[in-house]
Amino acid sequence: MKPIIEKYKDSVIQIATPFSVGTGFYLSNKNIIVTNEHVIRNNKAVVVEGNGINRSLLPVIYIDSKYDLAFIKGPGHRAEMEIELGDSDKVLEGNSVVAAGHPFGLKFTATQGIVSNTRHIQDDINYIQHDAALNPGNSGGPLINDNAEVIGVNTFILRDGHSLGFALPSNVLKKTLDDFLKEKESLAVRCSSCLNIIYEKFQKDTYCPNCGAVVKFISSIEEYHASGIRRSLEDILRQNQIDVELCRRGPYNWEVIEGTAKILLSYHEESGMIVAESILARLPKEKILPIYNWLMQQNFELRGLSLGINKNNIMLTAIMYDQFLKPEYASIILKDLFQKANEYDELIIRQFGALPNEL
Structure with a gap:
């Protein structure tokens, strides 16, 4: 399993939108990030990030609600991130598999399991059924065989199904990629009625040229605009020169570096x-008392912020409530938190020998 993790840790991508978080994987030779349609739904661009890809906003170039597939334009060919698509027709019940992804929006995680059914039919689509643990946020990630090849796209789970996961076979993905890439530099969608791929550059209206069904093209997707408390919080972030589009992590979460x-x-x-918290460095194994003394001293001086420890992580936190939210005050508190988080993190590592956390 370790060689598979090493090979895929740079190619498995975290995807975030204003509505959800999920996973994708980067096919470097095609410069395409593959994920599920339900992960990117109602977005014409999404935030992607991974060990091999810096956080950036990239455009959605293909939507396929029939097979729950979506393609995102990649950051540019990178030979060191090459992964291969395997032949899903050769998958057998009992084969070992690895599911890789970003569950709950966390960092790269891989779980092992076996194939329990190679022909689970749902909505006239064949899926590979397996028992590698999947959680929310894993959707769109690769299912990998012992040869380190992608044999499926993890698409859904049964909530009370004792870790039963279902992956769209890689051969379906291969054919979809081949069909989509017949035209270069064009956004496309699959018609949900006749199932043909429709390229936007040839369309003058919103109807499928093959069957006449109404088609929702990527370019027609409306830009997201936050409302209510979300808008208030995003306005406060913008006042602190934060790129809001890059830090959204679902409807009620934002992540700032x-x-x-x-x-x-x-x-x-x-x-x-409303909770704003920064995970700073970790406690060292020795000489912890000076850190505790420093934390108490700083808490006596801080206003609107507090330092504490959660397990072995040193935390800097601000707590507010929506009914008492005053934007001017909240902006000052968050600005102070952003500045002190970086300042304190470097200080406790340098002065007290605390251990740095990976971002």
Whole structure:
């Protein structure tokens, strides 16, 4: 399993939109990131990030609701990130597989399992059924065989199905890629009625030229505009020179990188609580008391922020509530948190020997 993890850790991509987070994988030789349609739904561009790809906003170039597939334009060919598509027709029940992805929006994770059914039919589509653990956020990630080849795209799970996952076979993906790439530099969608791929550059209206069905093209997708408390929070982020489009992580979460520190901003709709927290460095194994003394001293001086420890992580946190939210005050608090997160992270590593966390 370790060689597979090493090979795929740079090619498995985290995808984020204003509505959800998910996974994709980068086919460098085609300069395409593959994922599920439901991951990028209602977005003409999405945020992608991975070990081999810096966080960036990239355009969606193909949407396929029939097979729950979507393609995102890649960042440019990179030979060191080559991965291969295997032959899904050769998959047998009992074969070992690895599912790779970013569950819950976390960093790269891989789980192992076996194929339990090679012909699970749902909505007239054949899926590979397996028991490698999948969680929300894994959608769109690769299912990998022992030869380190992609044999499927993880698409859905049964919530009460004891870790039953289902992957679209790689041969379906291969054919879709071949059909899509017949035309260069054109956005495309698959017609949900006749199932033909329709290229936007040839269309003068919103109807399928083959069957006449209404088709929703990528260019017709409306830009996302936050509303309510989300708009207020995003306005506050913009006041602090934060690129809001790049830091969205679903409807109520934002992630900001400030120097060596990562700041997570979350809104909890039921409680009305707004939490901004930065995971700083980790406690060292020795000489911890000076850090505790420093934390207490800083907390005595801080206003609107507090330092603490969660497990072995040193945290800097601000808590506010929507009904009492004053944008001017919140902007000052967040600006202070962004500045101090980076400052404190470097200080406790340098001065107290704390251990850096990976971003």
